[in-house]
Amino acid sequence: MKKKLFIVALIIIIIAAFIVAAVGYNVDIKYRNHVSVIVPIGEEYNMNDIKKITDEVFGNSDIVLEKSGLYNDEVSIRVADASDEQLETLKNKINEKYNIVQSINVNIGEDYNIEDAQNAVKEALGKDDIKVEKESENESYISIEASLLTEKDIENINDKINEKFGLSNKADSIRATNVISSSNIPRVRLMDMASQYILFTLIATVVVLAYYIIRYRKLGIKDVLQDSITVLAFAELLYMAIIAITRFPVNKLIVMGAFTIYFAVIIYLNAKYIGKLEKIKNK
Amino acid sequence: MKKDYTLKLVLAMLVVVLVSLVSFVGVYKGRNLLKEYSLGKDFSKRKIATFSVVEEKTSEQDESGETENQVEESKEESESSEEQENLSEQSGEENANKAQPLSEEDKKKNYKTAKNNIAKRLTSMKSEEYDIRLDESTGKIVIEVPEDMDSTFISEVASKGKVEIKNTSSNEVIADGEVFKDASAALRDETFSVGMQQVTKKIVVLNMKLTKDGKKKIIEANPKYTDNDGNEADATFAIVLDGETLYSEDASAFIDIVEKNGGFELYMGQNDQGEELEKDYQTALAITAIIKCGEIPVDYQIDTMELISSSINIKLIIIVSIAIGILMLVFATYKFKLKGLLSVVSLIGLVATILLVLRYTNVKITLFTILGIAIVTLVNYIVILRTLNNKKMFNENFMKAMDILVPCIIVAIVFCCSPYTQLASFGMTIFWGLIVMCLYNFTIVRVFVEK
Numbered sequence: 001m002k003k004k005l006f007i008v009a010l011i012i013i014i015i016a017a018f019i020v021a022a023v024g025y026n027v028d029i030k031y032r033n034h035v036s037v038i039v040p041i042g043e044e045y046n047m048n049d050i051k052k053i054t055d056e057v058f059g060n061s062d063i064v065l066e067k068s069g070l071y072n073d074e075v076s077i078r079v080a081d082a083s084d085e086q087l088e089t090l091k092n093k094i095n096e097k098y099n100i101v102q103s104i105n106v107n108i109g110e111d112y113n114i115e116d117a118q119n120a121v122k123e124a125l126g127k128d129d130i131k132v133e134k135e136s137e138n139e140s141y142i143s144i145e146a147s148l149l150t151e152k153d154i155e156n157i158n159d160k161i162n163e164k165f166g167l168s169n170k171a172d173s174i175r176a177t178n179v180i181s182s183s184n185i186p187r188v189r190l191m192d193m194a195s196q197y198i199l200f201t202l203i204a205t206v207v208v209l210a211y212y213i214i215r216y217r218k219l220g221i222k223d224v225l226q227d228s229i230t231v232l233a234f235a236e237l238l239y240m241a242i243i244a245i246t247r248f249p250v251n252k253l254i255v256m257g258a259f260t261i262y263f264a265v266i267i268y269l270n271a272k273y274i275g276k277l278e279k280i281k282n283k
Numbered sequence: 284m285k286k287d288y289t290l291k292l293v294l295a296m297l298v299v300v301l302v303s304l305v306s307f308v309g310v311y312k313g314r315n316l317l318k319e320y321s322l323g324k325d326f327s328k329r330k331i332a333t334f335s336v337v338e339e340k341t342s343e344q345d346e347s348g349e350t351e352n353q354v355e356e357s358k359e360e361s362e363s364s365e366e367q368e369n370l371s372e373q374s375g376e377e378n379a380n381k382a383q384p385l386s387e388e389d390k391k392k393n394y395k396t397a398k399n400n401i402a403k404r405l406t407s408m409k410s411e412e413y414d415i416r417l418d419e420s421t422g423k424i425v426i427e428v429p430e431d432m433d434s435t436f437i438s439e440v441a442s443k444g445k446v447e448i449k450n451t452s453s454n455e456v457i458a459d460g461e462v463f464k465d466a467s468a469a470l471r472d473e474t475f476s477v478g479m480q481q482v483t484k485k486i487v488v489l490n491m492k493l494t495k496d497g498k499k500k501i502i503e504a505n506p507k508y509t510d511n512d513g514n515e516a517d518a519t520f521a522i523v524l525d526g527e528t529l530y531s532e533d534a535s536a537f538i539d540i541v542e543k544n545g546g547f548e549l550y551m552g553q554n555d556q557g558e559e560l561e562k563d564y565q566t567a568l569a570i571t572a573i574i575k576c577g578e579i580p581v582d583y584q585i586d587t588m589e590l591i592s593s594s595i596n597i598k599l600i601i602i603v604s605i606a607i608g609i610l611m612l613v614f615a616t617y618k619f620k621l622k623g624l625l626s627v628v629s630l631i632g633l634v635a636t637i638l639l640v641l642r643y644t645n646v647k648i649t650l651f652t653i654l655g656i657a658i659v660t661l662v663n664y665i666v667i668l669r670t671l672n673n674k675k676m677f678n679e680n681f682m683k684a685m686d687i688l689v690p691c692i693i694v695a696i697v698f699c700c701s702p703y704t705q706l707a708s709f710g711m712t713i714f715w716g717l718i719v720m721c722l723y724n725f726t727i728v729r730v731f732v733e734k
Contacts, residue, residue: 036331036589038589064594065594066591066592066593066594067591067592068589068590068591068592069589069590070590072592076589076591181587183333183586183587184418184423185333185416185425186416186417186418186419186423186425187416188414188415188416192414192415193414196703196705196706197703197705197706200697200698200700200701200703200706201706203697204693204694204697204698207693207694207697208690208693208694211689211690211693212690252325252650252705253650256650256651256654259651259654259709260654260658262694263658263691263694266690266691266694267687267688267690267691269690270686270687270688270689270690271687274686274687
């Protein structure tokens, strides 16, 4: 029976080795290349509502939603990829749900016609019902009353204003508070993730093996060492093989699982050796 | 005899209820008097900073811009032809260097070095919980650190870190960052005389030790310089970090210090308490990290810094724990009736006590802490079931269980020494958990299990 189980486990490990060599592990979205989208809502929101919206926008892909910002009034969306169209749809759906209103300030200079500015903004945003007026405190700025925008909208506004008034302003000079931003987040290398655990786990294992050798020397140093290393390595390999075959996403929970197995195995080995030693003593 | 046992049982139950109430609900006198948990990155907010590579100017831009201007200015300003030649030679060398753009392979190598140095700096700045990501094609670096790490230090972590010892009078570089053997930051009590009184203040000290060669270089440096009028004057030497002076002194005094101490001892800031002192200490740690971990071969600028809340669903963890607890309870009650029920209920007290100890021992609460608590509780459950299942006394069963757990204790102690929060919190939870388990079992659980 034991032999059969061993063979089955070995087959699982070999299959997993091929899978890992061919396609690697299924790494959790948080740790692989992804796009991080930050949506500043500016008020309290329900994560379930956001989940519904993101499911509609990004489909059934892996999505991680987290609250962000100092007052938790922003939402961080991690998704494998986000196209401009998807961001546009996301913006529209969030605006529909939360009716976000913000004031955007653009520096045009002293001499300009407000109607020209209004036309430029309308053209940039493709909307007619946009309120644009001179800022009361500093007339070189125009104030635009807008809803939640994307970075692309801001760039469009900047381009149109520059074009209209012959300016060379940069998009980041526009003062806006509620802008959807997205950035590509590179992957975390699995080795980098593991490096935090490997050294001390190795040290701990060496000390535990030394303890086994000293305490159970009567069982044969070579046998104890060989048995301990084999069981420990085999258990962890089998665990990693199952993760690879089931395509379970590799994340911190998987690491925790590996440590649980590690503890279970060293306790099991110790209990087994104690039993064997007692048998020898009783003889 | 039976009366005594009932009394003991009631008392033990009361202790379990009391400890559970204190730990899970709190002790209120206007506010909760219990110390707050020290939450790790898993359960608190974290900062995510994105750094991008500052694009260097192309050689064409340089030729049409800076270099031409430099040459023109030098033509106008300098009177001696020698100076002109020197300047044009210098700019020629610079152009030659800039004319050779780095190959993609060299760029990637530089990005990797930058990432490794930033990781070293983060570890050196006592940020035990961080994630670092590198986009090898663009050099973009994203770091994720706990919320309590100051934003200023986060931006400094990717600073170039070019350390130089300079003759600031002549702008000559005497030595670069390689001359520093080690650097450390410490809090020290210093006594100052204020009027007639002696006042002891806590100050932050930044220690920088020089290598043998570095010491030699500085001692042999010329402490004089020639001023604009052609006269020889005393120079000023300084330690400069990314163009900012950390410390400056008359050249002769500077050399004396190096000769005597083989390094420098700088006082950081004037604050002696509270947050300001902490900030000074953090600044010293940041400088130490930069000096120790070396220069970053790439210029980085911070693009964004986001504050993200934890996405871990604590409610779900509690629900799962309760569900597992109920299963354990049902099994024990089914097998051992009232004794099983009471013993398993006592485990709630064990978890409550461990959580109280973790609060006061400042163990960071991470996902690994939860795993540690689960392991200790499960082990105790097994001990209880074994005792109820066999004829041996509780003490005997417990000692046997502890004997089996020796490797766990070894691993826990090793993990406690880890500089990484996850592993350290895991080790500390198991370490404290096993100690609490011993005390709790001999005082409370024994009453429920034994007659």
